[in-house]
Amino acid sequence: MNWHAHNPGRRAFIARSAASGLVVAFGDAFAAAPGAHAPVAPADINGWIRVAPDGAVTLLSNTSEIGQGTGTALAQILANELDLDWLRVRMEMAPVTPAFINAQFGEYATYGSGGVAGQFAPLRRAAAQARAVLISAAARQWKVPAVSCDTDVGTVVHVSSGRRLPYAALAQAAAQLPLPKEVALMPRERWRHIGRDAARFDIPDKVDGSAVYGIDVKRPGLLTATLLQSPSFGGRLAHVDPAPAMRVRGVRHVVELDDAVAVVADSYWSAKKGLAALKPTWDNAQASKHSSADYAVALAAGVKEGGAVFARRDSTAEKEWAAFAQAMRSAQKSMEQVYTVPFLSHATMEPMNATARVGSDAAELWIPTQTQELTRDVVAKELGLPAGAVTIHTTLAGGGFGRRAELDFPLQAVRIAKRTGATVKLIWSREEDMRHDFYRPAAAVKLTAGIGADGLPVALRFDSACESLLLYSAGGAFKASAKPADPTAVGEIPRHYQIPSLLSVVNTIDIGVPVAYWRSVAQSQNCFAYECFVDELAHAAKSDPLQFRRRLLAPDGRERRGLDEAITRSGWNDAAPAGHFRGLALVHANGSVVVHVVELSVVDEHKVKLHRITTVVDCGVAVNPRNIRAQMEGGIVYGLSAAFYGEITIKDGAVEQSNFHDYRLIRLADTPRIDVSILESGEKPGGVGEEAVGPVAPAVVNALFAATGHRIRQLPLSKAGYTLA
């Protein structure tokens, strides 16, 4: 699901920001890449498309490259409609201007699996307009009707005479023509780029070390900073004697921030040594005092005591209560279970970093970010500058997963740069990255079902207890939207199972631990709870878990079609090899349906061997199938790390983990065979970056139940003693 659609606060904020005025800034994430130089005197046909005199076409992407490969897919959409020669296509990061706002989000940003899903239609239209004016330009030159012309791979053709002109020869004239309002889109039978396994533009630079991430930025006179933030959330820097750091060779400055101390030096190692020499004291008067054990008790109580109803837009809390009560009256019996998940770190491989230069009337940032426009606006506000005086250069990012949609690290870099007067690259240590994330909320989800005579649920109630994402994300700019029920933290309960009444009750329990958007967001807990619970209902009804789900799904729906494909692909109806057991889970999120079937065995009681994961994805039109498979594989590995090992614990308001030795990720040897099938549905494209994550844990848990009879309702699995063999 798209969390943004439920987030009027964020949209309203963006609208206000946009109204305050915008000035062109230029992103250069790809400009440094070999073969990606901007062409000389290109004709800018309609912003997204520039045709150079030599025939090279530069397509612009407004989606940060955080590993998901969206830029290439956007280029495929444009190239498809424009009928381009793919070998002449280049890609660049678009400047942060209104022309390049993601139409779905209303801002220049990357999240919600919306790079392709939200832009498929507008980009097709933009490219179709460009193709139309190229045809018009040729028709004028030939003095023939435009309808008598067509295109053929980068060339306009006059069909009857066979005359041809390359786009490069027409681009300057085309750029002067008004873009037509009504344009015909390329018919499906003429698609040459959408649906093709395109090699990603960003990959070659990633095999020889030449790709430039935020941490690699080089600038004249650059200094490097690193910092230590208050260990307890909400703590303030009380005092620090800078002298010990200043005695370290290469250290230039010690900078005090409200809740942190930073050391600025000639190199990272000097800064780190300087920081290690400091003995800051912290004012913890306002700091969180909470610990994970207490919070678990509070969450368990929270799902029992009720809360605010998260009503659908076409409904009210009263109506939903009444409908639920009505449906429950037809139940023969009921079932109730509580599922719990811990705080999780994003743990991007590239730690948080940002490079900033602050002058008296302008500022410039080089930053791996998922939120260019908001970063620009908050930096401008911080410095008292107009938004147009702040330039954001988007670099490649070593992972994002939602973490780089936050504003803490750019603001720190700006403050340090302003204080020192230098161009400063702030690099967080891994320890700071682990201890000062915006975590996936720890949550308890209680499901209560009224069950009919046929064993199928007639009513289902979700009680969710967790923190509010909106209190913390984006500096709390949208926290007004967190009342009465915070939709981002708990998500909209999926409606694909045909259950007469669904009720969602939210209890926000804040303990001062920052939380925000983590790859798949609410699905990371909801899909776990829901798909495990449905499995439990199936077993209670003595029904095959897959067949039970089929009975709950619309006969002609995409979910049932996905399940049926999963039966074939996984061999669900065939006996598994001796000692192997299967479990499955299903999600419908962000316009895509994903089914995982996990096949595993358990040895020595608690050692889990994953043999194979079979994945079926229906993401509508599959723009770049090979990359969609990669995203499914990646989402599965991300989900497996979380399912087996992921847990951030809090003690006295501080995170106890610090690095990859105590925040464990799965490795190559742990990774099972993954078979991904893409089920084309002709629907508009849905998301693929996040959707594979949610169903991983429940599919594993359901398979473990099949193998052991042990029903696990708490993640990670290592808490129940299960680790990967």
Add this chain to the structure above:
Amino acid sequence: MVGTILATYREAKLQYTLNVNGAQRHVDVDGDTPLLWVIRDALGLTGTKFGCGMAVCGACTVHLDGQATRSCVLPVSAVGNGHIATIESLSPDRSHPLQQAWIAEQVPQCGYCQSGMLMAAAALLSSKPRPSDADIDNAMTNLCRCGTYNRVRRAIKRAAGMTTEERT
């Protein structure tokens, strides 16, 4: 808020001569500086990445005398005359069989761990030109948050010249 304070330099100067990618390089750094930060900050070779600083993730993997070495915990004073090779030296033109295989299999996603992955894989193939799955499991302990592991395995096998069937 106390303002910032300018540092005064100490006089100490320490010189190390390193053999990096086949060239002698002189660096003026403290002896406890990890090789990673010498490579990145003093030599400006940014292909080698910082991930954890405790030799757990492998993003900083380089070759020291042909062995895959995690450079984030190796003090420069311990390097001596060893031959250091970084990702930038794997080939001048992405022609190394592993680089070709990495592109063919479309391995990288965010790509941040891939320099380390490639250097670990290159050391593996030097010692075992046709590695078994167990060899790959044991050699490739680098962390990848994007989940490229299965493609890494396939790409190593492709670079080793294994057939399509052998790669699955």
